[in-house]
Amino acid sequence: MPRNHPDRPLFDLVTDPDRPEGDAGSTLLLVRRFDTPFLLTAALSAGAGSSELTLDRGKSGKGRIAEFRRLSGRAVLVLRDKHRLATGGPAAVRAGADSFARSVIWSAPVLREDADGALVDPTGLALTDLHGIADLLRERGQGDYAVDPDASYPLPAAAGPRGVRLPALLTLRGPGTGPALRRVTPAPAALSLVQHVHLVPLPDPPLPARPYHPASGGYGIGHDDHGDRVADGVRVMYQPRFRLEPAEPGAVSGPVRTPLVFLVDPAVPEPWRSAVVAGGNWWREAFEAAGFPDAYRVEVAAVDTDLDDPALNTVWWVHRDGRGWSHGQALTDPRTGEILHGRVRLGSQRVEQVTALAEALLAPYGHPDETARLAAVRETVLARMRLLAAHEIGHALGFMHNFASTGHPRPSVMDYPHPHITVGPDGTPDLSRAYPAGLGPWDHFLVAHAYGRFADESGELTAAAEEAGLARLRREATERGLLCLADEDARGPGAAHADAAVWVPHLPDPFEALDQALAVRRAAQAGFSRGAVPPGRQTGELERRAALLHLYHRHHLAAVARLVGGVRYAYAHAGDALPDTVTGTSPVPPEDQWRALRATVALLDPAHLVPDPAVLAVLTPPGIRYERSPEHFDTRAGRVFDPLSAVESAAALVAEALLEPARLNRLAWQHAADLRQPGVGDVLAALFTASWHPDDGPDDGPDDGPHDGPDAASDTAQEAVSDREPLVRETAGWVVVRQVMAAVRDGGPHPPVREELKAALRTLAHRLAAEPGAADRNQARAARRRETAHTLTAFLAGPAAAHLDPLPRVPPGAPL
Known part of the structure; x- marks a missing residue:
């Protein structure tokens, strides 16, 4: 043996x-x-x-x-x-x-x-x-x-x-x-x-484990301990972190024995490689502030480096077919949460994605100031790559997303950033402040909470001193308003927190952010031309750039819509001392919910749904040997661009956001307790009025709070849809109706909510069936609406067996 x-x-x-x-x-x-x-x-x-x-x-x-x-x-x-x-x-x-x-x-x-x-x-x-x-x-x-x-x-x-x-x-x-x-x-x-x-x-020996706290910003490593401690609850959670020990035993700070080094794949081409190194090294500032000078760095690996070696922390350059995500991973010791190896994958496609958006916004090619505009495109991409490197390395360091940093003094690199673009004095999009540089206060907190060392009054490193020091850091973060909200609170059908918005710029007011996005969208569409694509590319690529602009406001819209039926809360332990403002779960105030409902539904106006005439004037089908990709709008118009598909996708942004079943359930509960809050019926009425009966005017809800919606589209855009307005509205109306039908068939709404959805469809069907038509055009519209009423009635007679057309496909908008 x-x-x-x-x-x-x-x-x-x-x-x-x-x-x-x-x-x-x-x-x-x-x-x-x-x-x-x-x-x-x-x-x-x-x-x-x-x-x-x-x-x-x-x-x-x-x-x-x-x-x-x-x-x-x-x-x-x-x-x-x-x-x-x-x-x-x-x-x-x-x-x-x-x-x-x-x-x-x-x-x-x-x-x-x-x-x-x-x-x-x-x-x-x-x-x-x-x-x-x-x-x-x-x-x-x-x-x-x-x-x-x-x-x-x-x-x-x-x-x-x-x-x-x-x-x-x-x-x-x-x-x-x-x-x-x-x-x-x-x-x-x-x-x-x-x-x-x-x-x-x-x-061996294992790193002393640091207990995980849900407000720490770490992603937590956990297991059930079915040993001697079952009376205390079997779940054990640890803060993931690298072993970072001072060179002097027992020291709280100072030089470390083994610096934490990330090596960047030499396959990353310049100038993106330098941007990745620069962004990754932003974390040095936080480690130095936590008391560890020269403890962390990012550098380019030698050409012959074996990136597969698990003794190295590495940043890989990855190529893929189509739009994809970058990732930061860590191999951890499940006994303690110690990170043994960090590995980051940066998708090279991100360079092309950000370039395409910036070129769509500026249409630089052939423009009198082409050189300046192309420089702005290049710097925007470099800034994004710096931020991307810092973000993904942050994951490998043990940190999770924070989608609430729009309310921080500076955004966290662990947030998902939308470029902060405004309209300049000359009426064109200004990309000069697209992405921030450097860490935010939350990122400094992350490093201090995960890697800081704490001593008692006698200078001894003790568990009690660590517990007190970490509690102090969290308390100070709360007092500074550094809220932390992660994926479950921001993405997916269960997300409910009003402040956990993804892909929005660093603007704490979501209404301001939406107005700003719509202004940029109008300016970019009005200046759209064949110059949005490099001169050596086929003109069919313009369709993809047009889709980026048409849906440019999608994430800003979602940030406003999530106020409807939204709630607020904070992560904590039961024994934490917290201010009353962050205990429990509280609904968004009624005035904010109504304002958000009005602002979101206003985007069903045809002038917001139809691409600008400047866009439609230059679009051509893909050239021979080229084809549309998932980044394009679908077309049911043969080879050519289908404006009604663009209308459907833009309308779907509104319908999907407001009619998500979990949101409807929250609305019903909130409205039952406080009639000032919008209810399910109010949301349906607002959607049906905007799409099918705009002459009725909106139900503004309570008289308190602003009543403004997004600014109207440009005069040229409004003129372009004047003759087509009934067709555009009905197209959007069908998107709303199909979304309601899908919610009826979905198992998510509670039975009373589902019955309210069905009642609203029934009321809409009765009204559409009763509409008269006088002039020839109105007669045709009235006939279409009567057929719509028949379809709704047939669906309500047997929702489970009724055929439903698929919901519109919306081209992907993330990652940015």
Whole structure:
């Protein structure tokens, strides 16, 4: 049996003398200790290149707790549930471990065994789909795939200070019919990627864990402790953080033993590479302020750097098919939350996306001041890349999103920023302040709370001093108004907080932000020309730039709409001392909700729904060998641009925001308690009035508060829709009706809310059926409305069985 060697690496690699030299399969794995937990993960070094599939170059897989066991002459790889651990005495640990299932995922015969350890052939482990590629392909609708052993091969393995790495070329075979795979794979039935299986020893000794607090801005690492502490509640949460220890033992601050370094992929081309380094180094200021000078830096990796080495923290440059997200990941010790390895993926497509938006706004090519406008485009992209690097590295440092920083003195880099663009004195969009530079006060708080060290009056580092110091930091942040709101509060159907808006500029007033966005949209559309696309590109690209402008206000609209049925609250522990203003959950005041409803519904005015004549005048279909992408509007007008599809998409922004089932449920509850609040019926009445019966005028709700909506569109835009206004309104009306129908069929609304939706549809049907028509044009419109009434009546007779046209597809607007 192998002896216990606590002073030697847990794993090592040995060349098999019985195999040809240089053969990738000639490497054997030396296991020095059995029954010893370690981290098992699988990363990709060669990906699929699809934004939809997210199988990126540089992507890390999930970290798992594993251990090798010696059974019947074999080394058996066993996974333990990292979300259910046990601490305490030996009996408590054993009971906790034996209470939950384990998973044996691989085994191999022990080939030789001596005092140094046991040798096994790791080829089968290297060829196992530990990243979960097949599962992801199945979940994304690409079909059933499995590893083909005849077309999969181990690659040269490596050992280092962070354990052993087993790379392999994995070929997965499947039907080859998935649309995403067909776009990026030469032979879609055979997808070949390079996976690296990492066997990473757990730190010994472990880093002292820092308890997680929901107001800390960290993303939290947790598990259930089914050991001796069950009476205290089994859930344990830790603050994720790197090990950052001062060079002088016991010091609160000062130089550190091992600086925290992120290496940037040399594949990032200039000038974007310098922007990534500069933005990533913004965090140096926060570490210095927390007492750690020269503890953190970002620099460019040497050309021959092995970015797959888990001992390095890396920033990868990733190419994909279409619009996609960048990511910051961390491999953590589940026992303590210590971050062992940070890995960032920056999507190169972001450069093209921001460039396209800036060019659409300025139409620089061929303009008299082309040089200045192109310089503004370039600087906007560079500023965005600096901010993007800081954001994603922030995730790898242990920090989560904060979508409430629009109310901070300076925005956080952990927010999602929309470019802050205004209309200049010359009437053109001004991009000079598009993106902020540097950290905000929340970012300084993040570093201080995660990495700061705290001593008592005698200078000793104690748990009590740490607890008091962290509580003081949180209290000061609350007093400064540094609210923190994360993904669940800002994105998705459950998001309800009024201040957790994503992709909005740093303006605390959402109404001001919406007005500003609409003004920029008008100015950019009025100045739109073929100069929005570089002269060497085909004119069909103008459609995509036009879509960016037509939906430019989408996120600002969403920030206003979320006030309707919105609430406010803050993260805390039950024992925290908080001001009354941030305890519990409070609805947005009635005057703000009514103002938001008016402002949102006003965007159903045809002048806001139809692209400016300057835009429509220059659009052409894609050239031969080119095609529309998901970034374009759909068309039901054959090859040419379909203005009614643009109308539908713009109307859908309003309808989807106001008629989301969870929002309707909140509205019903708030209105039942306070009749001054808008109710479900008020929202439906406002939508139906704006789209089907504009002459009725809006129901303004209470008499208190501003009654203004967004400014009207330009005179030219209003003139362009005057003759088409009935058609445009009915098109928008159908978008609203379909959204209401979908809500009726959805399982989300409570039964009383669903019945109110049906009653509103019934009332609309009666009114449309009764409308007279005198002139020829009015007769045609009245006939269409009677048919609409018949359709609504048929739907209400049997909603579950009725056919519903799909809701309009809105081209993607994120990431920016």
